Amino acid sequence: MEDVIRSLGFLCLGSRLKRIGEQLQAEAQRLLDRLDVPVQASQYPLLAALDRLGPLSVGELAQCLGVAQPGVTRSVSLLSELGLLEVSPSTDDQRRRIVSLTWDGRRLVDVAKRDVWPSIENAVADLCAGLSGPLLEQLAAIEDGLAAAPLDRRVKKPEGAAQ
Amino acid sequence: MEDVIRSLGFLCLGSRLKRIGEQLQAEAQRLLDRLDVPVQASQYPLLAALDRLGPLSVGELAQCLGVAQPGVTRSVSLLSELGLLEVSPSTDDQRRRIVSLTWDGRRLVDVAKRDVWPSIENAVADLCAGLSGPLLEQLAAIEDGLAAAPLDRRVKKPEGAAQ
DNA sequence: CATTGTTATATATCATGTTATAGATTTTGA
DNA sequence: TCAAAATCTATAACATGATATATAACAATG
Numbered sequence: 111m112e113d114v115i116r117s118l119g120f121l122c123l124g125s126r127l128k129r130i131g132e133q134l135q136a137e138a139q140r141l142l143d144r145l146d147v148p149v150q151a152s153q154y155p156l157l158a159a160l161d162r163l164g165p166l167s168v169g170e171l172a173q174c175l176g177v178a179q180p181g182v183t184r185s186v187s188l189l190s191e192l193g194l195l196e197v198s199p200s201t202d203d204q205r206r207r208i209v210s211l212t213w214d215g216r217r218l219v220d221v222a223k224r225d226v227w228p229s230i231e232n233a234v235a236d237l238c239a240g241l242s243g244p245l246l247e248q249l250a251a252i253e254d255g256l257a258a259a260p261l262d263r264r265v266k267k268p269e270g271a272a273q
Numbered sequence: 274m275e276d277v278i279r280s281l282g283f284l285c286l287g288s289r290l291k292r293i294g295e296q297l298q299a300e301a302q303r304l305l306d307r308l309d310v311p312v313q314a315s316q317y318p319l320l321a322a323l324d325r326l327g328p329l330s331v332g333e334l335a336q337c338l339g340v341a342q343p344g345v346t347r348s349v350s351l352l353s354e355l356g357l358l359e360v361s362p363s364t365d366d367q368r369r370r371i372v373s374l375t376w377d378g379r380r381l382v383d384v385a386k387r388d389v390w391p392s393i394e395n396a397v398a399d400l401c402a403g404l405s406g407p408l409l410e411q412l413a414a415i416e417d418g419l420a421a422a423p424l425d426r427r428v429k430k431p432e433g434a435a436q
Numbered sequence: 437c438a439t440t441g442t443t444a445t446a447t448a449t450c451a452t453g454t455t456a457t458a459g460a461t462t463t464t465g466a
Numbered sequence: 467t468c469a470a471a472a473t474c475t476a477t478a479a480c481a482t483g484a485t486a487t488a489t490a491a492c493a494a495t496g
Binding site: 366369 | 476
């Protein structure tokens, strides 16, 4: 059956990018589930932002993640309930709420950075290895590549691992 | 402020593709709103599928659009309520429901094909014109390009148009 | 210092993707 | 032929993106 989104080319590029993005996230989720933490793949960018940049306000998070502010508010609430984030009012501006990693959040990020993120990054890099040429062809190659071997089969075993 | 998603490269490729896809769809929406039909940009691929392939069952639509079946069921309900689609049971298999364009749906697709889809396709092609090289760099160029000039400023005036 | 405008965040609502599962129909096979 | 398995669609529940708007705090101006 013809893949209509692919056939339509530039006309449906938005739908196509979303579709590929969702597929990548779903496959990354399977790798992240090894951490046994009930955190969705889409929440990790927020954790990574706090890891890279330190405590940030809600608005700053929205800006550096490129999403709308209400999405950040919701994610922060969710991750706070899981005990991964804490929120404290800014001292100089009572409107701003500063978000930071808790000890548990810090630990989750550290473990993820050590044990999972490199695997995901390598698997995606493997998927995209050798891609060149027009965007639409690269996207087709990614779709075909994912169909041929999902991310979790592209994870390299750590070098020198006992297993 | 650093764009964390972009900085993280392959690790956040899924989030990044979704983000770009949503932005493209939102901008395409502005062009589609000219049709004065309360149909979201994300519904047009379904209409285009029926236009290209003729009447299809719910499952066939899901397959050729690359989305999960419940999403198709919902979209079909929505577009049926707008009078753009009609659904009839298959004669040979009572489980299947065959979806087809109504007269109004046919007209909407024809108008969109003539008046709007070419504009969108050209605008996106313009955005992606001249892109080459590694995927991440092409994505960065698209993000920068959208920031510099959104889709509706990339629409070419029809040749020989009075205006 | 009161009023007015701006900014930061939260909330409400909607859109649309997912997975899991229920119900109806068809197919299979002893 | 009938029970079991498979298939098709709908529904429920959830996740997460968006926009619009309310509320609270700050800033500016008379």
